[in-house]
Amino acid sequence: MLPNAMVATLTFLPFILCGSIAMLTSLDFLGFGLLVRSPSLGELLLQGKNNLQAPWLGLAGFFTLAILLSLLTIDGLCVALQRGGVTSNLVKEVSLSVEAGETLALVGESGSGKSVTALSVMQLLPALPVSYPRGRILFNGSDLLRGNQIAMIFQEQMVSLNLLYTVEK
Numbered sequence: 001m002l003p004n005a006m007v008a009t010l011t012f013l014p015f016i017l018c019g020s021i022a023m024l025t026s027l028d029f030l031g032f033g034l035l036v037r038s039p040s041l042g043e044l045l046l047q048g049k050n051n052l053q054a055p056w057l058g059l060a061g062f063f064t065l066a067i068l069l070s071l072l073t074i075d076g077l078c079v080a081l082q083r084g085g086v087t088s089n090l091v092k093e094v095s096l097s098v099e100a101g102e103t104l105a106l107v108g109e110s111g112s113g114k115s116v117t118a119l120s121v122m123q124l125l126p127a128l129p130v131s132y133p134r135g136r137i138l139f140n141g142s143d144l145l146r147g148n149q150i151a152m153i154f155q156e157q158m159v160s161l162n163l164l165y166t167v168e169k
Contacts, residue, residue: 018071018100025065041065072098072121077135079116079125090116094135120145 021041027033028042041061048058079091091113098104106114119125121137121144137144 021065022100071100071102071139073136073138074117074121075136075138077117077120077137078133079113079120080131080133082129082131090130091120 024033025041025045028040029045030042031046033042034040041064044061045058045065048055048061051057074094074096077091077094078089081088081090094113094117096104106117108114116125120132121139123144132145135145
């Protein structure tokens with residue numbers, strides 16, 4: 001029972017965390033959150049609203065909150081396939097954003113690039129023939145095309161995971 005509960009808990013944890021941050025910030029901004037004058041994002045946004053002559057207060061709170069709550073952003077992604085010296089564009093200039101609590105569906109004709117876009121987020125396309133000439137895939141501010149900060153457990157987690165190994169392995 002514990003492995004099944006852990007999968008659900010770890011899957012929903014980022015969404016619960018983002019929702020909690022947003023709720024606490026909203027309550028603090030309205031004056032119903034933490035103690036008055038406690039350091040918080042809501043208090044920082046309220047100070048920015050009350051002191052328009054100091055725009056850095058509001059902007060600092062806004063950008064901090066935007067970075068904390070943004071889950072996935074794809075900005076101008078281009079995916080190219082190279083075979084025999086010929087480069088074919090598989091995906092051209094795809095941009096989308098998934099915020100906390102949102103669900104996004106990629107809908108389109110067969111061959112329109114839905115699967116290539118989704119597989120690019122996880123870097124599951126073959127490395128050599130596929131390249132990313134332009135664009136970024138951001139998760140919590142980190143560019144996924146330049147790192148390895150995200151992973152996926154597919155639908156049948158008991159098939160994808162082995163209780164004898166750590167998740168990292």
